Amino acid sequence: MKQLAIVSGKGGTGKTTIATAISSILNNKVMADCDVEAADLNILLKGKKIKASNFKGKEIAAIEYSECNYCGICEDVCRFDAIKDIKVNPYKCEGCGLCTLKCPLDAIKMKWVETGEIVVLEIENGQLCEAQLSPGADGSGKLVTEVRKMAISIGEEPEWIIIDGPPGIGCPVIASITGVDAVLVVVEPTLSGFEDMQRVIDVIKDIGCKIFVCINKWDINFRVSQNIMSFCESRGIPVAGKIYYDEQVINALKETKGISEFNDSDAYKEIVRMWEYIEKHI
Amino acid sequence: MAKISILSGKGGTGKTFASTNLVRVLPNATYIDCDIEEPNGRIFLNPIIEDISDVYTKVPLIDDNRCERCGICSKVCRFGALINLGREILILDHLCHSCEACYEMCPMNAITMANRKIGEISTGVSRGIDFIEGRLNPGEPSGVPIIKQINILIKSIELSIVDSPPGTSCSVVNTIEDSDLCILVTEPTPFGLHDLKLAVELVKEMDIPMAVIINKSGSDNQIIYNYCMKNDIKVLMEIPYDKKIAELYSRGTLIAEADSTYEKMFVDLAEKILELIENEAAGNSEW
Amino acid sequence: MRVAISSTGTDIDSIVDERFGRARYFIIVDTETGEHEAIDNEAYQLSGGAGAKTAQMIIEKGSEAVISSNIGPNAMDVMEKAGIRVYRAYNMSVKEAVDLFNKGLLQEILQPTSKGHHGGI
Numbered sequence: 001m002k003q004l005a006i007v008s009g010k011g012g013t014g015k016t017t018i019a020t021a022i023s024s025i026l027n028n029k030v031m032a033d034c035d036v037e038a039a040d041l042n043i044l045l046k047g048k049k050i051k052a053s054n055f056k057g058k059e060i061a062a063i064e065y066s067e068c069n070y071c072g073i074c075e076d077v078c079r080f081d082a083i084k085d086i087k088v089n090p091y092k093c094e095g096c097g098l099c100t101l102k103c104p105l106d107a108i109k110m111k112w113v114e115t116g117e118i119v120v121l122e123i124e125n126g127q128l129c130e131a132q133l134s135p136g137a138d139g140s141g142k143l144v145t146e147v148r149k150m151a152i153s154i155g156e157e158p159e160w161i162i163i164d165g166p167p168g169i170g171c172p173v174i175a176s177i178t179g180v181d182a183v184l185v186v187v188e189p190t191l192s193g194f195e196d197m198q199r200v201i202d203v204i205k206d207i208g209c210k211i212f213v214c215i216n217k218w219d220i221n222f223r224v225s226q227n228i229m230s231f232c233e234s235r236g237i238p239v240a241g242k243i244y245y246d247e248q249v250i251n252a253l254k255e256t257k258g259i260s261e262f263n264d265s266d267a268y269k270e271i272v273r274m275w276e277y278i279e280k281h282i
Numbered sequence: 283m284a285k286i287s288i289l290s291g292k293g294g295t296g297k298t299f300a301s302t303n304l305v306r307v308l309p310n311a312t313y314i315d316c317d318i319e320e321p322n323g324r325i326f327l328n329p330i331i332e333d334i335s336d337v338y339t340k341v342p343l344i345d346d347n348r349c350e351r352c353g354i355c356s357k358v359c360r361f362g363a364l365i366n367l368g369r370e371i372l373i374l375d376h377l378c379h380s381c382e383a384c385y386e387m388c389p390m391n392a393i394t395m396a397n398r399k400i401g402e403i404s405t406g407v408s409r410g411i412d413f414i415e416g417r418l419n420p421g422e423p424s425g426v427p428i429i430k431q432i433n434i435l436i437k438s439i440e441l442s443i444v445d446s447p448p449g450t451s452c453s454v455v456n457t458i459e460d461s462d463l464c465i466l467v468t469e470p471t472p473f474g475l476h477d478l479k480l481a482v483e484l485v486k487e488m489d490i491p492m493a494v495i496i497n498k499s500g501s502d503n504q505i506i507y508n509y510c511m512k513n514d515i516k517v518l519m520e521i522p523y524d525k526k527i528a529e530l531y532s533r534g535t536l537i538a539e540a541d542s543t544y545e546k547m548f549v550d551l552a553e554k555i556l557e558l559i560e561n562e563a564a565g566n567s568e569w
Numbered sequence: 570m571r572v573a574i575s576s577t578g579t580d581i582d583s584i585v586d587e588r589f590g591r592a593r594y595f596i597i598v599d600t601e602t603g604e605h606e607a608i609d610n611e612a613y614q615l616s617g618g619a620g621a622k623t624a625q626m627i628i629e630k631g632s633e634a635v636i637s638s639n640i641g642p643n644a645m646d647v648m649e650k651a652g653i654r655v656y657r658a659y660n661m662s663v664k665e666a667v668d669l670f671n672k673g674l675l676q677e678i679l680q681p682t683s684k685g686h687h688g689g690i
Contacts, residue, residue: 010320011448012294016473037449038292038477058616059360079381091455095616096381097360110360135450135484142616145591167293167448168319171423179587179639190532192298192322199320199420220525221532250523254502256472356625362618362643365625367651374643377618423617 003180009196011167014216019164021271024260029160032151033130034176047121057115060093067107074099141171182210189224214241241274287461291477293448296497301445302326303538312412316457318425329408338397348392355384464492498523573632579607587638590620620644
């Protein structure tokens with residue numbers, strides 16, 4: 001079993017299109033949608049839900065009102081203004097537990113609360129694991145870890161686990177790429193895209209796994225594409241794929257289809273070629 | 283005083299594109315970049331930075347003369363930021379949430395809270411537009427203290443256009459807090475709609491008025507219109523899918539400056555937004 | 570010497586857990602006598618600081634060495650300061666890992682293998 005994570009410094013670079021295309025190429029795989037704030041792989045993969053479980057991601061203070069004399073000490077000590085009128089605001093509570101220590105009547109306990117859901121779906125030639133974090137909830141790194149755990153446990157010895165990572169460089173990204181065999185960084189040749197790509201590569205370098213780069217819409221700005229390629233060369237990172245701007249991708253998305261259903265499109269052919277390269281060099 | 287936050291359920295939908303062009307055509311507006319992990323607004327606005335101030339969080343500092351290594355601080359810290367090695371207490375700054383439980387519970391009064399830098403706020407001017415940007419140092423777990431600091435600045439700004447972080451995380455919640463209007467940027471695809479729904483859910487829960495901009499607009503706008511109609515949300519603008527936009531954007535150029543048709547579109551948008559805010563203010567004062 | 574091994578189960582034939590802070594159990598083995606005990610790692614479910622909290626538990630249990638697959642910088646930092654050495658074992662049982670350790674065949678981890686963050690592996 002090999003694990004590949006697909007990431008990009010910023011959102012909207014075509015990660016999901018590429019992940020879906022790779023999914024169509026592979027015969028025995030588990031896809032893990034680790035973009036837990038906005039999971040969307042299933043819009044294209046159209047899987048059937050076979051299993052769901054709650055995710056309790058956070059401990060917050062819970063006041064036992066039968067024991068409480070409303071003295072207000074908890075409100076005063078909380079550094080996050082999370083208690084008002086002797087009521088805990090679950091968005092603001094960070095779970096530090098100081099109120100439980102300071103309550104003279106021992107009326108506050110810590111309680112695990114649900115902050116998301118993990119879902120397993122049956123897709124063509126494999127499974128898809130995804131999760132949805134409740135809006136405003138934190139701890140997405142831990143949820144990513146749970147999705148990956150689920151992905152490993154669900155399949156019947158899958159050849160590949162393909163992880164569609166979240167955007168950015170924060171902890172959920174790190175949780176998505178820890179322990180994988182390789183990371184594919186998808187970048188668009190824009191100044192901001194190039195900047196974000198360098199940042200995410202710095203993070204991956206720290207973890208120390210194999211890196212591939214894919215330049216999506218690489219013809220929209222040849223100069224930035226050239227800069228990306230020289231940057232990759234100087235860092236010893238192979239540019240595995242260069243996908244042309246292709247109207248077919250937009251058409252496919254409009255029809256909620258994977259680009260694989262447009263299998264004579266330039267974009268799909270290039271992704272297939274890129275996958276062959278990655279498989280060989282991983 | 284008005285605060286307008288631009289957000290989207292997900293990154294890459296054109297938040298920064300919309301905010302930077304909007305601020306260009308709005309008189310007396312300040313551009314505020316709260317996408318602290320990846321503040322990109324400056325690429326398009328090229329501001330002259332006049333001032334940079336550091337943002338700190340509080341972390342414990344232990345007075346070795348008073349500390350008796352009892353380890354209570356380490357036991358009460360639920361984040362693992364204080365470790366009792368027996369002969370000393372090790373402090374892991376990055377894990378600290380500044381809850382001050384250690385400071386409160388230390389029986390020897392050996393702990394004080396000290397400042398630690400996590401990022402900075404830059405202020406400047408871009409051809410007449412005031413510019414504020416929060417930037418989180420790489421590897422820092424939370425940028426919320428920077429956003430809170432910026433929110434204090436916003437209180438004394440006439441008209442703030444806030445470029446929010448992507449998603450619906452806790453930093454987004456803090457960014458859009460107390461906004462007069464949220465503008466949700468979306469794309470007319472099932473993906474766009476999916477992410478839009480998440481953002482709408484959050485903004486609704488926070489009870490903030492909202493409106494939508496459709497980016498990469500085209501023949502499939504109807505899926506967004508249907509949803510917005512059902513939820514009583516106004517669509518303020520359609521930005522066409524145009525390769526020219528992609529090219530100018532990739533060069534870091536503002537389209538409202540480079541193309542008069544687009545300039546007019548953003549002027550229209552600005553007018554609609556100001557009208558919405560006025561109506562909202564009037565609506566709130568009605569009785 | 571007391572060695573703590575991250576483990577997926579409570580007995581000595583369990584597979585070494587690849588994660589340190591999020592390992593469900595640790596098995597503490599006395600390498601002289603072969604005696605061992607399993608301990609619940611209560612920190613495994615924390616949303617942040619699991620590695621550091623796990624390291625604290627290992628210090629309290631009087632372990633002098635640790636065997637795991639990946640260890641983050643927070644835990645590594647604590648181990649280093651506490652003078653506890655960390656060794657790498659992959660894809661084998663706790664028993665096998667201890668045997669290799671006794672023969673001096675396990676590689677020592679000197680740098681964290683995963684970067685620190687809130688809530689990950």
